[in-house]
Amino acid sequence: MYTAEHKAGTKPHVAARRTFADLPGPAGLPVFGNLLQIDSLHYHRQLEQWAERYGTLYRLRLGGKRVIVLSEHTAMATAMRERPDIWRRSSRTAGAIEELATRGLFTAEGEDWRMQRKLVMRGLTPEVIRNFFPTLTMLTERLLTRWQRAVRRGEQVDLLRDLKSFALDVILSLAMGQDLNTLEQPDNPLQQDIEFLFGRVARRITAPLPYWRWFKPAAEREAMVRKERIERAIAGFIAEARARIAANPELRTKPSNMLEALLVARDEPGSGFTDAHVVGNAVTMVFAGEDTTSNTIAWLLYFLAQHPGVAARVAEESDAVLGSRPVLRDFSRLDALHYLEVATNEAMRLKPVAPMIAMEALQPAQIGDVAVDPGTLVMGLIRQTCRNANAFEDAAAFRPERWLNAAHQHTEGDPARTMFPFGGGARFCPGRYLALVEIKMVVSMIARNFTLEFDRAAPPVDERFTFTITPDSLPVRLAER
Numbered sequence: 001m002y003t004a005e006h007k008a009g010t011k012p013h014v015a016a017r018r019t020f021a022d023l024p025g026p027a028g029l030p031v032f033g034n035l036l037q038i039d040s041l042h043y044h045r046q047l048e049q050w051a052e053r054y055g056t057l058y059r060l061r062l063g064g065k066r067v068i069v070l071s072e073h074t075a076m077a078t079a080m081r082e083r084p085d086i087w088r089r090s091s092r093t094a095g096a097i098e099e100l101a102t103r104g105l106f107t108a109e110g111e112d113w114r115m116q117r118k119l120v121m122r123g124l125t126p127e128v129i130r131n132f133f134p135t136l137t138m139l140t141e142r143l144l145t146r147w148q149r150a151v152r153r154g155e156q157v158d159l160l161r162d163l164k165s166f167a168l169d170v171i172l173s174l175a176m177g178q179d180l181n182t183l184e185q186p187d188n189p190l191q192q193d194i195e196f197l198f199g200r201v202a203r204r205i206t207a208p209l210p211y212w213r214w215f216k217p218a219a220e221r222e223a224m225v226r227k228e229r230i231e232r233a234i235a236g237f238i239a240e241a242r243a244r245i246a247a248n249p250e251l252r253t254k255p256s257n258m259l260e261a262l263l264v265a266r267d268e269p270g271s272g273f274t275d276a277h278v279v280g281n282a283v284t285m286v287f288a289g290e291d292t293t294s295n296t297i298a299w300l301l302y303f304l305a306q307h308p309g310v311a312a313r314v315a316e317e318s319d320a321v322l323g324s325r326p327v328l329r330d331f332s333r334l335d336a337l338h339y340l341e342v343a344t345n346e347a348m349r350l351k352p353v354a355p356m357i358a359m360e361a362l363q364p365a366q367i368g369d370v371a372v373d374p375g376t377l378v379m380g381l382i383r384q385t386c387r388n389a390n391a392f393e394d395a396a397a398f399r400p401e402r403w404l405n406a407a408h409q410h411t412e413g414d415p416a417r418t419m420f421p422f423g424g425g426a427r428f429c430p431g432r433y434l435a436l437v438e439i440k441m442v443v444s445m446i447a448r449n450f451t452l453e454f455d456r457a458a459p460p461v462d463e464r465f466t467f468t469i470t471p472d473s474l475p476v477r478l479a480e481r
């Protein structure tokens with residue numbers, strides 16, 4: 001089944017013995033297939049439950065679309081490495097994002113993707129993040145001040161809301177060079193436009209039926225107007241960034257944010273990049289970097305609040321690394337927050353906020369021992385894949401310590417290789433480094449200044465699939481230390 005273009009080193013070890021029709025899977029209805037059996041808010045849970053029943057490779061039909069659901073880690077790693085030549089992102093997801101929100105790295109394919117990937121990586125290097133670090137420190141201090149004030153007044157902190165605003169302020173500052181301060185000034189028009197577009201995209205991605213093929217609801221027409229408004233705003237930010245670079249040419253070698261880095265890369269002779277690439281990727285960063293990061297922090301707090309021993313160890317480490325300061329100010333000390341990093345790994349193992357990676361075959365392909373026809377969608381289940389890897393003892397428990405002696409837990413040495421919270425292969429998340437820096441900044445600040453109390457009387461927290469896994473509530477209170 002493999003074509004001549006198939007890259008060396010990624011050949012499967014097994015021959016293709018089965019086809020789509022041979023796979024087990026839940027029975028569906030004529031025309032709709034399994035579409036109506038999936039509750040869109042719990043999309044990932046439904047696929048995981050079927051994986052428990054039908055195994056690591058099973059089939060579904062979503063309307064006319066053939067879908068293979070995969071949760072076997074070697075096959076998943078192989079397919080992720082075969083992008084962008086053999087697999088593309090889901091055309092439905094990419095279509096919704098491009099039509100309603102933005103065109104950038106996340107949705108690009110083939111040569112265009114290769115070119116954009118180079119551009120975006122220039123904007124997210126550790127060097128760029130280091131130059132951006134003073135802004136990140138300032139934004140973390142702003143969060144601290146807001147929470148200290150609220151706690152002293154005896155007010156309840158809306159952690160989910162504030163974490164989302166924080167992540168949005170960070171990514172807007174980095175990707176667009178603008179501090180909108182959505183944390184303290186909600187209802188900024190740009191924020192509203194962005195939230196509106198992303199809401200429409202999530203709606204389309206989780207819709208049981210492709211209604212947009214038949215009619216465009218008024219909300220989608222409104223999305224177009226908002227999209228144009230965002231693009232105009234970013235054109236203004238680009239003009240400001242160009243003026244800054246002209247006034248301070250040192251920014252060419254030491255850009256202070258991603259927008260400046262993208263503009264410098266775009267201006268290089270023969271770069272092939274246009275302003276449209278810069279605008280598209282600035283919005284793409286917001287799309288990919290806001291909820292993913294804030295929800296990961298939220299889930300980590302959810303676990304820390306329920307595991308006081310782990311929280312105490314995070315606090316002890318944060319006290320040692322931050323010293324007398326309430327917020328980390330020394331970029332070079334981020335690595336010293338090692339226990340916090342393993343606690344984050346553990347939270348991502350149990351709550352991977354991007355729970356599915358969808359790949360659509362561009363040519364005849366193979367998954368495990370199954371021959372796959374072009375156009376078939378493969379949904380990789382991140383959490384189920386990790387469970388099936390059998391790399392983690394007492395897998396349901398939140399135990400960051402398992403990562404400290406990780407090498408002993410898995411025959412291939414590194415359990416991180418069995419876990420794909422940031423995807424894998426050439427399309428691996430380019431924002432991972434930034435996300436981990438943000439997580440360390442916020443959680444070390446919390447651990448240094450507050451204790452977490454879990455409200456055990458609150459109803460159980462539900463995972464909602466809104467493109468990322470969002471907790472429907474976070475019954476965690478902050479108290480000053």
Ligand code: HEM
Pocket residue numbers: 080105106107117124284285286288289290292293296353354357420421422423424425426427428429430431432434435
């Ligand atoms: C904890 C936070 C984050 C998580 C869990 C996460 C997870 C992911 C995952 C699973 C993918 C798909 C990878 C694949 O297909 O193999 C991805 C792609 C991507 N992420 Fe992230 N992400 C996070 C934060 C960020 C941030 C902060 C940014 C931006 C600065 C970002 C930008 C992107 C982009 C642009 C892509 C598309 C890459 C491509 O197609 O080449 N992400 N991310």
